[in-house]
Amino acid sequence: MSAEPAQSWSLTRVRCSSSPLARAWHGCTISLLAGGPGPYAVQVPDWVLAGIGAVAGVLAGSYLTVLAARVPGRENVLHPPGRCPVCGARLRAMDMIPLVGWLRLRGRCRSCHARFGRWYPAVELATGLLFVLMALRFGASPVLPAFWLLAALAVVLTVIDLRYQRLPDLLTLPAYPAALALLGVAALVLPGGGHRFLAALVGLAVAFLLFLLLHVISPAGMGFGDAKLSGVLGLYLGWLGAAALVAGLLGAFLLAAVTGLGLMAAGKATRKSLIPLGPFMLTATLAVITVSGLLPGPAW
Numbered sequence: 001m002s003a004e005p006a007q008s009w010s011l012t013r014v015r016c017s018s019s020p021l022a023r024a025w026h027g028c029t030i031s032l033l034a035g036g037p038g039p040y041a042v043q044v045p046d047w048v049l050a051g052i053g054a055v056a057g058v059l060a061g062s063y064l065t066v067l068a069a070r071v072p073g074r075e076n077v078l079h080p081p082g083r084c085p086v087c088g089a090r091l092r093a094m095d096m097i098p099l100v101g102w103l104r105l106r107g108r109c110r111s112c113h114a115r116f117g118r119w120y121p122a123v124e125l126a127t128g129l130l131f132v133l134m135a136l137r138f139g140a141s142p143v144l145p146a147f148w149l150l151a152a153l154a155v156v157l158t159v160i161d162l163r164y165q166r167l168p169d170l171l172t173l174p175a176y177p178a179a180l181a182l183l184g185v186a187a188l189v190l191p192g193g194g195h196r197f198l199a200a201l202v203g204l205a206v207a208f209l210l211f212l213l214l215h216v217i218s219p220a221g222m223g224f225g226d227a228k229l230s231g232v233l234g235l236y237l238g239w240l241g242a243a244a245l246v247a248g249l250l251g252a253f254l255l256a257a258v259t260g261l262g263l264m265a266a267g268k269a270t271r272k273s274l275i276p277l278g279p280f281m282l283t284a285t286l287a288v289i290t291v292s293g294l295l296p297g298p299a300w
């Protein structure tokens with residue numbers, strides 16, 4: 001009988017169906033100790049996780065609307081909790097419930113009747129959907145919080161970039177330590193996590209240097225903000241491997257080019273129009289992450 005390996009904490013998923021649909025229904029057994037399912041094994045069906053993701057995503061989306069409205073003007077993002085952006089009237093507690101609050105007010109301020117804009121519920125819904133998508137993609141994996149962070153970042157940065165044509169440092173720069181910490185914790189408990197974390201760091205460097213180079217060559221075409229975002233995306237794509245990194249980076253340019261040509265064909269843009277690249281970078285990254293989950297192999 002071979003000697004038991006030194007007791008090291010590791011997380012393994014066993015009895016996972018290879019089909020994403022079957023996995024969504026049955027989930028996976030997660031054992032918290034190396035050496036197979038022991039007394040610590042728990043079963044978390046992915047549909048339960050998706051439900052948790054939906055609630056967490058809509059709640060996070062509600063706070064993202066605050067960030068999207070206040071970060072570009074460098075306003076306080078914590079206080080006051082909810083108010084009308086036009087007259088400053090405070091919102092009641094019931095009005096701050098995600099989705100429900102917007103419906104109760106019918107999208108208008110109680111005091112000055114200013115319209116709040118449909119993007120408020122759209123952000124809450126989109127974040128909820130992306131959190132569900134990530135929950136189904138990764139299951140009850142320790143990397144899930146890291147990818148929920150990316151989903152939240154994608155929504156708020158897309159809204160701000162489309163409205164103000166910039167990616168605020170106040171959001172992109174703190175994303176580095178936050179993503180590194182969450183992926184780092186996952187790397188500690190996942191088998192082969194150290195290797196993936198190193199690949200993620202390489203992805204960060206490759207993406208940032210590539211976008212920095214493009215920014216230096218053509219400062220008008222590629223903003224420095226895009227370069228600062230690219231490192232975070234490279235980190236996540238690198239975690240999933242070199243193929244994901246290449247697909248994610250190329251995908252951003254491809255999506256932007258196709259959209260630009262489409263807008264030109266529709267007469268809504270000219271060759272000189274500047275299209276913000278951030279939303280395409282974020283969309284391509286999330287698309288590659290989602291599609292890579294349909295390929296055989298471990299979920300993370």
Ligand SMILES: [Zn+2]
Pocket residue numbers: 084085086087088089109110111112113114
């Ligand atoms: Zn108002």
